[in-house]
Amino acid sequence: MIFLLILAGGLLAQFLAEKYYEKNWSRKLKVDIRFQPEPVFQGEEGFLTEVIENDKRLFLPALQAGFVVSRNLSFGQEENTSVSDQSYKRDIFSVMGRQRIIRKVSFEAKKRGYYEIQKADLVARGILLAPELYHTIPCSTYLYVYPGKIAGEKRELLFRRITGVYESRKRLLEDPFLFRGIREYTPEDPMNKINWKASARAGSFMVNQHNSAVSGNVCILLDVEDETVWKYEEIHEEGIRLAAALAEDFLSRGIEVGLITNGRDCQEKSEIFLSGQSGRGQREKMLQCLARIDLGERSRKFSDCVEEKKDLLLAKESFCILITKNQYRELEEVMGTLGEKNQGSLCLATLYPEMELKIKSRRNLEVLRWEVKR
Numbered sequence: 001m002i003f004l005l006i007l008a009g010g011l012l013a014q015f016l017a018e019k020y021y022e023k024n025w026s027r028k029l030k031v032d033i034r035f036q037p038e039p040v041f042q043g044e045e046g047f048l049t050e051v052i053e054n055d056k057r058l059f060l061p062a063l064q065a066g067f068v069v070s071r072n073l074s075f076g077q078e079e080n081t082s083v084s085d086q087s088y089k090r091d092i093f094s095v096m097g098r099q100r101i102i103r104k105v106s107f108e109a110k111k112r113g114y115y116e117i118q119k120a121d122l123v124a125r126g127i128l129l130a131p132e133l134y135h136t137i138p139c140s141t142y143l144y145v146y147p148g149k150i151a152g153e154k155r156e157l158l159f160r161r162i163t164g165v166y167e168s169r170k171r172l173l174e175d176p177f178l179f180r181g182i183r184e185y186t187p188e189d190p191m192n193k194i195n196w197k198a199s200a201r202a203g204s205f206m207v208n209q210h211n212s213a214v215s216g217n218v219c220i221l222l223d224v225e226d227e228t229v230w231k232y233e234e235i236h237e238e239g240i241r242l243a244a245a246l247a248e249d250f251l252s253r254g255i256e257v258g259l260i261t262n263g264r265d266c267q268e269k270s271e272i273f274l275s276g277q278s279g280r281g282q283r284e285k286m287l288q289c290l291a292r293i294d295l296g297e298r299s300r301k302f303s304d305c306v307e308e309k310k311d312l313l314l315a316k317e318s319f320c321i322l323i324t325k326n327q328y329r330e331l332e333e334v335m336g337t338l339g340e341k342n343q344g345s346l347c348l349a350t351l352y353p354e355m356e357l358k359i360k361s362r363r364n365l366e367v368l369r370w371e372v373k374r
Contacts, residue, residue, distance in 0.1 A: 018126050021058070026135040028055040031120045033067055035143035039287070042112045042148035046073075048141075050091065050103045057097035064123040066090035067139070072111040109145040112240065114266055114292045116142045146287045147237075147244040158370060159249055162346060165366045166218070166319055169344035182206050217256035217276045217316055220246060223302035223324035223331070224263045224295060232325060233295055238372045239323045239350045240290050246321060247286045254278055258318070259286060262305045263293035271305065276316065303330040306338075313338055320345040327358045339364035 030053040040046040054060060071087045093101055122135040182198050185205030198206040222243045224236040240263075247257045258276030265272050272289050274282075302324065306313075313320060320338050324331065327349065339345035346366045349357055353371050361367045 021126055022133060024056070024058055025060060025124050025133060026122065027058075029053070029060075029122070029135075030055065031065055031122060031137045031139075033117050033120055033139050033141060035115075035117070035141045039144035039146055039291075040109045041146045042109055045106055045108055046143065046145075047104050047106045048117075048143075050101075050105060052093050052095055052101040052103075054095045054097060054099050059097055060093075060095040060124055062125045063093045063095050064090055065093065066121045066123070067117050067119065069117055070113065070115050072109070072113055072145070073115060073143075074108045074110050075105065076108070109143075112145045112147045112237075112291050114142065114144055114288075116140075144288055144291050147241045147290050150241050150245045155245065158348075158368065159246075161368060162246070162321065162348075163249075165344065165346055169319060217258070217318050218246075218250050219258045219260060219276060219313055219316075219318040219320050221302070221306060221320055221322040221324075222259065222261035222263065222290075223299075223322065223326055224261065224293065225299040225302050225326060227326060227328070234374060235325045235350050235352070235372050236295055238370070239325070240293060242323055242348065242350070242370065244287055244290050248283060251278060251280075251283050251286070257282065257286065259289055260305060260309050261289075261293065262299040262302045263295070264297040264299065265289075265292050266294035266297075267292060269297070271300075273309070276318065301330075302326065303328070303334050306331075306334045310334070310338070314341050317342050322347045323350060324348075325350050325355070332359050336362070336365050 030051070032051040032053075033048060034051075035048045036046055050065065052063070052065060067089055068086050069089065071085065073087060075087060075089060089105070091103065091105075095101060117139050120137045120139050122137065124133045124135075125131075126133065182195055185194060185199075185207050193207040195206050220243050222239060224239065226232055243259070243261075247259070250257050256276040256278045259272065259274040261272050263272055264270060272293065274285055274289050277285075319342065320335070322331075322335055322345070324347070332347075335345055335347055340363075344364050344366070346368065347359060348368050348370055349359065350370050350372055351357060352374060357367070357369050359367050
């Protein structure tokens, strides 16, 4: 009889302990998952921080904290990560009462984009490690992965050509009434620009400098439309990288840069438009806009986008740089019109090596080819 009473008391104590644990294990339990505050570029490493805080005396012998994030953030060959359409990251902790655990987890940003973690899923086991108990805690953290950087001699040659077209456009339209200063003569300068009085004082030829009669701002036109059922993601990603590199190059020289694209925002689901400005803040806005382009969304015909914004581009006399693989007649015509009205434009054709470049350079429209590796 005494044995039965002891056994019943033990079972009752276990039952009450289990109920107490089930009711209180998630009380005063905080979980915070945070991406690093700074954005990263495609191909770079980043990290996120997991914080588990058990602000009570109850011991949690086996607590599993997990979250879901895009598979484009690679956590390597970690045991607690499974990858399918998403990456499922799970870590197991043994958390004492009144204990905080902080863990940093590194990853590689394999693709540009905007990534969020919206919740953390917690799984705990009872005192005797059964049954499983579930709890979800909302999170709010995000990370920008900027387009990968383009480097090398090929890039430098292309950018020198683009810069040359931009500067030639400004020099051809210098306003003789907008005097900017005097500099030393170079063989490329015409004789009628020599300032003879200044040359006599300096003892060498000096020429007058004048400001341009047209605006110095640049507008990047980025086309990510696929005309057929075939998808050209590699080409579009290269175009996005080129747009980012061009924007950074011009902004570093104090030139206003804007963006028009038929790419859709992964957050707003609308086409992205960024008005022209200069400065460091514009660089961040530009890179964020390019990071948020969702190539999975269908894009409309880019010539229609440019037609909608044509009055704005003409009013600001923007130097337009089109980045596209498409070469249809309407797009060529609208770029030709912008070139004639704004005294110059440029088309950068992003093509696979076997693709033919059909658009030809003409007056006020320079066409350059950029080959994309498969």
